[in-house]
Amino acid sequence: MDEFAKVIFDGKTFNLPIVTGSEGEKAIDIRMLRQKTGLITYDPGFGSTGSCKSAVTFMDGEKGILRYRGISIEQLAKHSTFVETAYLLINGELPTYSELNKIRVQLNDYSLVHEDMQVFFQNFPRFSNPMGILSTMVNALRSFYPVLDDVEESINSTMLRLLSKVRTLAAMSYKISRGHKVVYPRQDCTYCANFLNMMFDTPVRPYILDEDVVKALNLFWILHADHEQNCSTSAVRVVGSGKVNLYAAISAGICALWGPLHGGANQAVIEMLSDIHKDGGDIDNVVARAKDRNDSFRLMGFGHRVYKTYDPRAIIMKKACDKILSKMKINDPLLDIALKLEEVALKDPYFIDHNLYPNIDFYSGIVLRTIGIPTNMFTVMFAIGRLPGWITQWKESIDDPDWRISRPRQLYTGLKEKKYISIEDRK
Numbered sequence: 001m002d003e004f005a006k007v008i009f010d011g012k013t014f015n016l017p018i019v020t021g022s023e024g025e026k027a028i029d030i031r032m033l034r035q036k037t038g039l040i041t042y043d044p045g046f047g048s049t050g051s052c053k054s055a056v057t058f059m060d061g062e063k064g065i066l067r068y069r070g071i072s073i074e075q076l077a078k079h080s081t082f083v084e085t086a087y088l089l090i091n092g093e094l095p096t097y098s099e100l101n102k103i104r105v106q107l108n109d110y111s112l113v114h115e116d117m118q119v120f121f122q123n124f125p126r127f128s129n130p131m132g133i134l135s136t137m138v139n140a141l142r143s144f145y146p147v148l149d150d151v152e153e154s155i156n157s158t159m160l161r162l163l164s165k166v167r168t169l170a171a172m173s174y175k176i177s178r179g180h181k182v183v184y185p186r187q188d189c190t191y192c193a194n195f196l197n198m199m200f201d202t203p204v205r206p207y208i209l210d211e212d213v214v215k216a217l218n219l220f221w222i223l224h225a226d227h228e229q230n231c232s233t234s235a236v237r238v239v240g241s242g243k244v245n246l247y248a249a250i251s252a253g254i255c256a257l258w259g260p261l262h263g264g265a266n267q268a269v270i271e272m273l274s275d276i277h278k279d280g281g282d283i284d285n286v287v288a289r290a291k292d293r294n295d296s297f298r299l300m301g302f303g304h305r306v307y308k309t310y311d312p313r314a315i316i317m318k319k320a321c322d323k324i325l326s327k328m329k330i331n332d333p334l335l336d337i338a339l340k341l342e343e344v345a346l347k348d349p350y351f352i353d354h355n356l357y358p359n360i361d362f363y364s365g366i367v368l369r370t371i372g373i374p375t376n377m378f379t380v381m382f383a384i385g386r387l388p389g390w391i392t393q394w395k396e397s398i399d400d401p402d403w404r405i406s407r408p409r410q411l412y413t414g415l416k417e418k419k420y421i422s423i424e425d426r427k
């Protein structure tokens with residue numbers, strides 16, 4: 001039976017249809033609201049706004065559930081690789097052996113970047129932020145690899161090219177920032193192993209691949225691969241809705257991810273934990289500051305717009321953190337601080353009342369640190385992981401029969417019409 005929500009305004013009743021998602025969640029379809037009533041909705045931060053229908057990722061923030069294409073993040077973390085997960089997101093199903101082999105060959109074929117792009121890297125100022133460099137380089141790919149006439153083929157090759165080249169670009173930026181020679185991708189390495197080798201191999205110290213480190217990186221990227229309509233994914237969809245090329249839309253996503261309230265939080269957590277360590281580990285003071293309304297300080301790695309319980313990715317990441325630290329026989333004081341901080345915060349009425357739990361970033365930085373990734377590359381690591389999600393959501397949006405250019409409205413609160421005063425008469 002069709003359901004409706006009633007809007008009573010100006011003495012009249014309007015029926016707006018209710019649409020239901022596959023997990024039973026309901027939404028009011030307000031597309032005709034303005035036409036019927038003259039009203040618009042007001043929802044800064046979009047907390048109550050569904051911007052699209054999507055069949056990619058399901059999240060239940062109250063129960064702490066996350067699934068890609070129906071498969072739980074726990075299952076994927078246990079059994080899958082990042083490439084398989086990327087395939088699942090983009091194609092809707094896990095690959096067969098032959099499909100996986102095909103994509104591996106394609107990723108290998110696309111892994112080199114045009115030699116001229118190295119010149120760009122050389123000319124960035126020494127301390128440029130790697131996120132700014134990555135977004136620029138991804139945008140520049142469009143000039144080096146123009147779109148083909150066959151739309152379908154062009155989209156497919158652009159998606160694969162991006163997936164493969166982004167890790168080459170990221171590793172190149174790191175090497176060049178250190179004044180080292182760029183390491184080329186290797187045909188005999190898997191996706192994650194290749195990235196690690198490009199990052200850390202040097203002519204004087206060959207990088208020895210460790211299966212557990214490769215696994216940890218696979219896990220990190222699987223857990224970041226998609227997260228429905230978050231800030232950067234929404235940026236990709238909004239920018240993409242103007243029908244720009246995929247490189248430009250992804251470049252916009254990278255810029256959106258950069259901020260400390262979003263992808264930049266993994267770096268901010270490590271910086272916060274390091275500061276606490278340097279200041280002698282006074283956790284009570286940090287928690288007190290986070291609760292103080294007059295202090296802008298927030299506990300980084302805590303809280304989430306959707307999760308009102310533990311972020312399920314944080315649970316998996318915490319276990320991975322323990323595992324990789326004990327395997328590498330590292331006793332990281334930052335992990336001890338993180339554990340104490342979590343314990344204190346979770347018992348504190350402020351954090352309980354505000355439903356503030358650790359999010360994935362609370363532990364991911366420690367994992368990245370342990371496998372040797374420098375702190376200023378953390379958000380780049382997140383961006384590489386989120387790429388399959390951005391690509392998938394962009395593809396879904398351009399194929400959506402309900403697609404329209406994104407163009408929200410506003411509630412104007414400025415001055416009413418005012419006369420122009422010529423410069424001689426202004427006081």
Ligand code: ACO
Nearest residue numbers: 260261262263265290298299300301302303304305354359
């Ligand atoms: N520390 C202290 N207080 C917090 C925190 C925090 N980390 N997060 C939220 N709060 C408080 C706010 O002060 C506010 O309190 P009030 O209602 O008493 O004024 C309340 O909780 C709600 O906060 P909002 O900012 O309205 O929540 P929103 O959903 O807009 O923000 C966000 C979510 C940005 C993630 C926020 O929790 C935050 O800033 N966390 C720290 C940064 C972080 O870890 N970001 C990573 C997010 S996950 C990701 O992108 C991978």
